Amino acid sequence: MPLLELSPSDQYLIASGDTPLLEVWEALPLGLFPPFPPVELPGGLNGLLQRGGFGQTFFFGAEVLGLTLKTPQGRTVQAGGQVVKNVQGYDLVRPFVGSFGALGEAVSVTLRLRPGRASVFLRRPLEPTPEAPSGWPPSYLRERTPPEVGVQPRFLWQHESTLFAFHFGHPKEVERFRQAFGGEVMDSPVDYSRLFPHGMGVGVGPLRDLRFSWADGGAKPPLPAVFQKLASAL
Amino acid sequence: MPLLELSPSDQYLIASGDTPLLEVWEALPLGLFPPFPPVELPGGLNGLLQRGGFGQTFFFGAEVLGLTLKTPQGRTVQAGGQVVKNVQGYDLVRPFVGSFGALGEAVSVTLRLRPGRASVFLRRPLEPTPEAPSGWPPSYLRERTPPEVGVQPRFLWQHESTLFAFHFGHPKEVERFRQAFGGEVMDSPVDYSRLFPHGMGVGVGPLRDLRFSWADGGAKPPLPAVFQKLASAL
Numbered sequence: 001m002p003l004l005e006l007s008p009s010d011q012y013l014i015a016s017g018d019t020p021l022l023e024v025w026e027a028l029p030l031g032l033f034p035p036f037p038p039v040e041l042p043g044g045l046n047g048l049l050q051r052g053g054f055g056q057t058f059f060f061g062a063e064v065l066g067l068t069l070k071t072p073q074g075r076t077v078q079a080g081g082q083v084v085k086n087v088q089g090y091d092l093v094r095p096f097v098g099s100f101g102a103l104g105e106a107v108s109v110t111l112r113l114r115p116g117r118a119s120v121f122l123r124r125p126l127e128p129t130p131e132a133p134s135g136w137p138p139s140y141l142r143e144r145t146p147p148e149v150g151v152q153p154r155f156l157w158q159h160e161s162t163l164f165a166f167h168f169g170h171p172k173e174v175e176r177f178r179q180a181f182g183g184e185v186m187d188s189p190v191d192y193s194r195l196f197p198h199g200m201g202v203g204v205g206p207l208r209d210l211r212f213s214w215a216d217g218g219a220k221p222p223l224p225a226v227f228q229k230l231a232s233a234l
Numbered sequence: 235m236p237l238l239e240l241s242p243s244d245q246y247l248i249a250s251g252d253t254p255l256l257e258v259w260e261a262l263p264l265g266l267f268p269p270f271p272p273v274e275l276p277g278g279l280n281g282l283l284q285r286g287g288f289g290q291t292f293f294f295g296a297e298v299l300g301l302t303l304k305t306p307q308g309r310t311v312q313a314g315g316q317v318v319k320n321v322q323g324y325d326l327v328r329p330f331v332g333s334f335g336a337l338g339e340a341v342s343v344t345l346r347l348r349p350g351r352a353s354v355f356l357r358r359p360l361e362p363t364p365e366a367p368s369g370w371p372p373s374y375l376r377e378r379t380p381p382e383v384g385v386q387p388r389f390l391w392q393h394e395s396t397l398f399a400f401h402f403g404h405p406k407e408v409e410r411f412r413q414a415f416g417g418e419v420m421d422s423p424v425d426y427s428r429l430f431p432h433g434m435g436v437g438v439g440p441l442r443d444l445r446f447s448w449a450d451g452g453a454k455p456p457l458p459a460v461f462q463k464l465a466s467a468l
Binding site: 059061062077079090091092093094095097098099100102221223224226227229230232233234 | 296311327332333336455463467
C-alpha cells in the first residue's frame with residue numbers, strides 16, 4: 001500500500017517513500033493538489049524529496065509536513081508532524097528535503113495538499129530573448145511582480161526547447177494564467193523517468209527548473225562539512 | 235553596526251543577531267517589509283529566530299535566507315545563502331529557526347524582505363464565540379479559505395483581550411482587509427519586551443499567536459532525542 005492515508009478535510013496525505021508521483025496524482029480527489037506537477041520522475045516521493053522537489057516556484061520544504069527516515073546509520077527517525085499547525089520548531093524535516101540522500105531515505109512522507117477549484121497544464125516553445133538567448137528563466141519569472149499583480153504558475157520547467165507550466169487555484173486566476181502563458185493544453189501527465197536511466201542529478205541535461213539543470217547520472221551538489229557532521233550524527 | 239547590509243533591489247537584509255526588531259523596521263525603505271510585525275520582543279533577531287518567529291500566518295522558516303551561527307560547542311557555522319534563489323538544498327537554516335536555542339545563537343541573519351505598496355496595523359477587542367469562548371483563533375483563520383478568496387493578514391496575534399493584525403501588499407487588498415477586520419488603526423509600533431523580564435517562552439501568558447501562548451519565563455518545547463543528537467554534533 002504505497003498511499004497510506006489521505007485526509008481531504010485536513011488537507012494532507014501520507015505515502016510510502018517509494019510511491020510513484022503519478023500514483024499520488026491518481027489517488028487525489030478533485031480539487032486537491034500535491035506539491036509537484038503531474039510528471040513522473042526517478043525514485044518516487046523519496047527521490048523527489050531528496051532532490052528538493054521539481055519545477056516549483058514556491059518554497060517546497062514548507063509543503064513537507066512530516067517524514068519517517070531511515071538514516072545513513074540504519075536508524076529509523078520520525079521528524080515533523082502530520083498537520084499544518086504542527087510546524088512549531090525543532091525542524092528536522094527541512095534538512096532532509098534537498099539533501100540528495102546524505103541524511104538517508106524517506107520511508108514515509110506526509111505532504112500538505114492545497115485546494116484549487118481549477119487547474120491547467122500547458123506547454124509552449126521556449127522563446128529566446130536578447131538578454132537570455134536560452135529564454136530561461138522566462139521574463140515573467142525574472143521580473144519580481146508581486147503575486148497579486150502578475151500570475152506566477154505553481155510549477156514551471158523546461159524540457160529540451162519546450163516550456164511547461166502547471167497552475168491551479170481560483171478559476172479566474174487559472175484562466176488569466178492560461179491566457180498570459182499561451183501555448184497548448186496538455187491533456188495527460190508526462191513520464192520523465194525514462195530520461196534518467198542512471199539517476200537524476202545536477203548537470204547539463206534535458207530538464208531544467210528554477211533551481212537546477214537536471215542530467216542523467218548527474219551529480220549531487222557538494223556536501224558542506226557541517227552537513228556531513230549532521231549526517232554522521234543521525 | 236547591527237544592520238550590516240540592506241539590498242532593496244535584491245530584497246534582503248543582513249543584520250547582527252542582537253539587532254532589535256524595531257531597529258530593522260526603522261532602517262527599511264518604504265514599501266519593503268520584514269517577516270515580523272512592528273513590535274519589539276526579547277532578544278532581537280536571534281531571540282525571534284530561536285522562537286520561530288512571532289504572529290506570522292505563513293511559513294516563517296522560508297523567510298530566513300541565511301545565518302551565521304555560534305554552535306553550542308562554540309564553533310562558527312555558516313548556513314544558507316544570501317539570495318532567494320540559493321534555497322537549493324542542504325538546509326541547516328530551517329532547523330535553527332524554532333530551535334529555542336538548542337543549536338546555538340544567531341550571530342548574523344539574512345532575512346528576505348517582501349514588497350508591498352500599502353500596509354495597515356489594526357487592533358480590535360477579541361469577540362468571544364460560542365465554539366471558542368476565548369474567541370481564538372478568529373473565525374476567518376479557522377476557516378481554510380483559499381488565499382484568493384478571503385484576505386488573511388500577514389500577522390495576527392492577541393495581547394490580553396485585544397486582537398492585533400498587521401497586513402501589507404496591494405493597496406486594494408490591504409483596504410479590503412482593513413474593512414473586514416474593523417477596529418482601529420495603530421499609528422506606532424508596540425514594545426512587548428517589558429512583558430518578559432524573565433525571557434519569552436511557551437506557557438500561559440499575555441501574548442498569543444497561531445503557534446503558541448507566550449509567557450514570561452515560559453518553557454521551551456521538549457527537545458526530541460534526534461534534535462539533541464544534531465545539537466551535540468554541530
